[in-house]
Structure formats: structure tokens, C-alpha cells
Amino acid sequence: MKAAVRTRYGPPEVVRVSVAEKPAVKDNELLVKVHATTVNRTDCALRAAKPFIWRFFVGLVTPKVRILGTEFAGEVEAVGSGVTSFKVGDRVFGFNDSGFGTHAQYMSIPQDGTLAIIPAGLTYEESAPSTEGSHYALSAIRAANVQSGQDVLVYGATGAIGSAAVQLVKSLGASVTAVCDTKNVELVRGLGADRVIDYTAEDFTKDEQKYDVVIDAVSKSTFGRCKRLLKPRGIYLAGDLGPLIQNPILALTTPLLGGKKVIFPIPRNDQATAQYFKELIESGAFRPVIDRHYPLDEIVEAYRYVETGQKIGNVVIRVDH
Numbered sequence: 001m002k003a004a005v006r007t008r009y010g011p012p013e014v015v016r017v018s019v020a021e022k023p024a025v026k027d028n029e030l031l032v033k034v035h036a037t038t039v040n041r042t043d044c045a046l047r048a049a050k051p052f053i054w055r056f057f058v059g060l061v062t063p064k065v066r067i068l069g070t071e072f073a074g075e076v077e078a079v080g081s082g083v084t085s086f087k088v089g090d091r092v093f094g095f096n097d098s099g100f101g102t103h104a105q106y107m108s109i110p111q112d113g114t115l116a117i118i119p120a121g122l123t124y125e126e127s128a129p130s131t132e133g134s135h136y137a138l139s140a141i142r143a144a145n146v147q148s149g150q151d152v153l154v155y156g157a158t159g160a161i162g163s164a165a166v167q168l169v170k171s172l173g174a175s176v177t178a179v180c181d182t183k184n185v186e187l188v189r190g191l192g193a194d195r196v197i198d199y200t201a202e203d204f205t206k207d208e209q210k211y212d213v214v215i216d217a218v219s220k221s222t223f224g225r226c227k228r229l230l231k232p233r234g235i236y237l238a239g240d241l242g243p244l245i246q247n248p249i250l251a252l253t254t255p256l257l258g259g260k261k262v263i264f265p266i267p268r269n270d271q272a273t274a275q276y277f278k279e280l281i282e283s284g285a286f287r288p289v290i291d292r293h294y295p296l297d298e299i300v301e302a303y304r305y306v307e308t309g310q311k312i313g314n315v316v317i318r319v320d321h
Helices: 041-048 052-058 126-128 132-143 160-170 182-190 223-229 242-257 273-284 296-306
Strands: 004-005 016-019 029-039 071-081 091-095 105-110 115-116 149-153 175-180 195-198 211-216 228-236 260-265 289-294 316-317
Touching: 004 182, 004 195, 004 296, 016 296, 029 041, 029 126, 029 296, 041 052, 041 149, 052 105, 071 105, 071 316, 091 273, 115 273, 126 273, 132 160, 132 211, 132 273, 149 160, 160 175, 160 211, 160 273, 175 182, 175 211, 182 195, 211 223, 211 316, 223 228, 228 242, 242 260, 289 296, 296 316
Parallel strands: 149 175, 149 211, 175 195, 211 228, 228 260, 289 316
Antiparallel strands: 004 016, 029 071, 029 105, 029 316, 071 091, 091 115
């Protein structure tokens, strides 16, 4: 099969599209013929092993994972003998950050993994970017227990995580203030934001409104800067380690003080998560934002673009057969 393969850590150029062995399918697994996948921040971090801590999990010197990719949409090509939840021919989408391997024509995934049937009317390329950024957003929202009637600010509202967070928060009945640049104000309003702050025109941390929850979807701010935005028992949600790995430390210490606090959510991956997004898409409450499409043969260009930090929503990779 054709796949995007790398054998060392480094810049986008370490990835080469070449021939790889088609994965074998175990008793409880599905073989999925991949038609679409994505390149996202997780892929970039794992490819480059930045921050360095990645190497302790995926290979200190040489990467254990040769084929990257977490999101996918495709058709079930074969099933193991113990599979009962899916059948050959099912159109499925999902997320696989335990085995990776979605940057290829075929991948295997356990039947109880994070996957679901593609909603009717969606193409493979429309459904592929439904689970990566959105599951990080959902983890944050659930960790903060966002409720109807609350006030939530989403900083970085145009990325894969932020654009999903705006829609997911709105679906819960909360009021959303989104922060983005001038050219994307109308896009973010279209996602359901009640109010939009253009960060090129004003400093969002000086906003006079107070919030129950602040979601930093791009990890470019800090609790210290955003603390004044929070209500007395407000929550700052960090999606990254932060300067000097401060966010996990603050997540342990600030709850002890009984006031404003930091939460550093740990994402949950299971079939219920994929099913949740399937139902949201079917209801019209969520649709992943797509910036660009690339064929698998041009995946290095996709990596370069994602690493500019300018992408809006998701970058989709088309996998031809």
C-alpha cells in the first residue's frame, strides 16, 4: 500500500510517500480502506518530537511509529473474527492516537476504538476532520462542566480545537465570546459566537466582561494574563504545558485555593466520543471547519502549511486508490 512514512524525527521533509506493508487484522479489529485523513498539530509534534518529552513515549532516538496520522474516514475492507459492531462496506470515521497510521491507504483499528458510522450525506473528506481538534475541545468543556447560561471565552477560535469549541459550547446553551483576527470575524460568527473580539484591534485580556470559563485553544496565553477575565470561581482551561510547564502545576495547586483555577484536561478516547460527534453533526449543531485539501502525495506541503500557524480549522488529506 501507499503511505506517508518517516524513519527519523525532524522537519516535514523527513516524511516520504512510499510503499509500506498493509496492516494485518487481529480478531477484534477492522481493516479500513482510508479515503481521507488530516494533518494536525499532534502529527507535527510527533513527527518532530517537540517538545522533547514526546520521545519518552514514542522512541528516544528512533521513532517507533513510522506512519503518522490520527484522524480518518474510509470504508471497512475486512473484519476480524470477533468483530460484531461493524461489517464490511460500512463507511466509518474516527480517531486513532494509540496506533496512529491513518496517513496510508489502509489502517487497522479495534472495533471498540474511537470510530462511528459516517453521518448520511457527508463525504469522506467532510467527515475525516470531525474528531481530533473536536475531542480536545470536548474534553476541556466537560472538564469545566460548562452549563447552559454560562459565559465562555474561546481564545483561538479559528483553529481545529477553537472552531469546534465555539460550536460545542453553543450547543450546550452557553454564551460564547470568540477571539480571532479581523479576516475571520464573520466565519466565527457563523459558527455561533454571540460576540467576537478581534485581537488585532484590541487586547482580549483587557475585556471588561467576566467569564465562567476561558478556553485557550491555541496555548498562546497564560493563566496569569487571563485571570482578570474570570469570575470569582472561574476556570482557565489550558491545552498545552505552557511556559516552564506551568499549566499542569497550576492545575494541581490552584484548586486548593478555592477561587479561580486552572484545569489541564486529559482527553478521553472511546467509541462514545465518536458517536457523540456523529449525533451532533446529524443534528446540525457541529460541522468541522476545513481550510485546505491536499492529496497524499503532497503531504509534506500540508505539514509545511500547518506549521505556519495560519490554518483555519482543519487540513484534509485525500487518499486515492
